[in-house]
Amino acid sequence: MPDFPELFQRISGAPRDFPLTVRIFHSVLAICMAALIYNIPLNIVVGLPSIALASVISFLLAFTLYYLSRYRHKTTIARLVFCITGTGLFVINYFLNSGIDGPTGYFFVLIMVVVVAVSPVSEYWYWIISNIILLIGLHIIQYVHPEWVPYTYPAKGERYIDILSAYITVVLVVLACFYIIRKNYESERIEAGQNAAKLIQLDAEKNKLFSIISHDLRSPLAHIQNYLEMLTEYELSDQERKDIKSQLLLSTRGTLDMVNNVLYWSKSQLDGREQLSETLNVAALLKQQVELFRNIAAGKQIDLESILMPEATIWGNADIVRLIVRNLLNNAIKFTAAGGRIRISATSSKGICLLIVKDSGNGSPVKLNEEIFQFNTSTATGTANETGVGLGLALCHEYTTQLGGRIWFTADPISGVTFFVELPAAGPQF
Template sequence: MPNTLPGLIKKLIGEPAEFILEQRIFHTVCVVTVIALFLNIFSNLYIDMPQLAALMAGGMVLVAVSYYLSRIARRFNLSIILYNILSNCLLVANFFDNSGTRGPTVLIFLLGCFINISVVPKKQYWFWIAVNIAIVLSLMGLEYVDASSVPSTYPDRESRYFDFMYSYLVVAVIISVVTTYIRRSYDFERLRVEHKADELEQSNITKNKLYAILAHDLRAPLSSIQNYLEILSEFKLEESERMSIKKDLLNATQNTQKMLSNLLTWTKSQMEGVNVNLATVNVSDALQTTLQLQKNEAQRKGITLISKLEDKAPVVADPDMLQLIVRNLINNAIKFSNCGDTILVKSDYNDTECCISIIDTGIGIPPDQQEDMFSLRAKSTYGTGNEKGVGLGLLLCKEFTELQGGKIWFSSEPGKGTTFCIGLKVYNGDNFVKNELKAVTNG
């Protein structure tokens, strides 16, 4: 029932994607008014006023037709015109049949004016409000000039009080429903606009970061490569000099390739979204090839890479994402370590989590940079071997770790090294994997 009732109400009023706010408010008014008029038929019969009961039945048919024209036939403007013409005619008849100013008709006219303010299109707005005011003032003036033209139709004092009480409740309920719906719609639209503004701001930050990378961080290493090639092609060099330049050229090319790879991966994740393929993964098996390649990278810089990964239990992860994360973290460790330093990769387990740690004895991270390490505000810095990055590697690591339902953190002390930790959920059954996949997808 909790899901059925809101669904029925939404179906009666109309979806925001199909109907503008004014149309949905009008549908709400029509539904509430039809119910109120239906009950009013019996209340008028109860106080022995059959003519008014018949008038309420006619009004109910009128509102139902107006609702049909707007909600089903999609003729909103026509529906508003018909609704105002016939409702004003019925209210005029109600004024004479229901004791004029001694009855609640003026109160209902005021409700009609409120409805017009809420739903009438801009082109018709002032016209129908002016018509409403003119009719009320004319009827009251007529009654003032000739009181006998509007006789009292209540059989007794109790009937009048009952009619006023019921009419007030109907008017109060309709105004409350419409006002609440308007406020909720306003709040929803405001939050949607704020969300769009946040997305636009993030998009601008992303765009500016990409421009900065393309304008500077990629242009600089490509210029270096061009200079190396020009020297090799234009000058006669000793073999030792040629080998030195070739080595520098290879390093520059490799660093640029890593930068470009991270840049393209991150850009794709921002523009297209990333598919997460969670599976049960043995950490040491999944990272074996990555670690071997990184050992070769570390050796070229005179750094020792030690692996102490254990497979006490499989973890829930995307193997490709896990490799990218660990590869980036080890690359960072190599980048900010000196010849003779050590990098340790190990895993620790508890009942629910596996923590993969990358521990280096390098130069560490300055305290003023630590707060922004996982954001676009992170500054690209040169490594101990003058390696250049684009400041995207750690942002990728954070986004991809969280997409797998994990978490990432670090601790660092300048001059003593840095430890990065990746926390992933330990597998404990098929149902767990399905739930995790569903949670990640929804997130």
């Protein structure tokens, strides 16, 4: 059974399908139909079968207009017919239900409030003025020709019941209309605020992306260009060429890492689709990646040790897990001095997989705080002058959280950092 907000949206229509005034129109028609259903047996009880019949006809008309607007999207026609026929029916009701001695005056107030609620602002005065002129005209007609407006109540008590019931009905419908208007206004205001926040966020992400492209990618590409120019324009010894080629390879590898991170991050920001998860064997998933980084670490004379338990599993997305590990290993190699040591391990226990990447650092105490998991465009230079964009650890944090895990670190008082990534080892149990 749907809850009230869901039921309310089903009746009025979704904001993406209908503008605010149209949703109010649908809600008003639904309220009018409910009021008319209540009014039919009431008029039979007080001895006004003709009014009960008019209520039945009015209900059928309101239902038809609701169908035309809500499901056939012919709102302009339905709204015009509603305003004209609604006013016309109350004119007829004036003559059938004792004129000024009956409750029709309340109903004219009701139709004016409802019409103003559902009509465009440009039509307000037209409907208000016509409503006032009609009611004044009806009073004048009854004053000049009282025989045209017969007194229809069989007894005094029925008149009091009818007028009191009409008053209560009008008050409830008017309050319901204001409630609908207020609720839809609040929904629109909240949605507008959320859209504004999203635009601010998108603008910030765009600025981040341009900052990366203009600064952090241009710099290593300029270095690569300089190395190539030196190789082609100058006479260099074999050792100098070897050193330049080594630096060229290092810059190219670092630039590729940055491009991969930027592209993955940009895709996730623009795409927004949920990643598919599955059960992953950590050792099998990371074997090739660890071997690649072992060779990279060897180029800096760093020993990379891998202790991945065969039974360790992760419930997650393979691409995301590899991206997290790739950034952690790349970060460890970047800040570990030659002759240092890096260890990656994975264990599973009690439905949790714990990934640990520990490095021996560069021989100096490490001072880090939680801000390393936030995006920033100024980053430290590695032990071999590696440059990078402050996006890798921010991505690790974002995607670890997305997978339902957490990431943290500890810094050794002498040297080195250990990163911990805790992820679910199995999927949700049903």
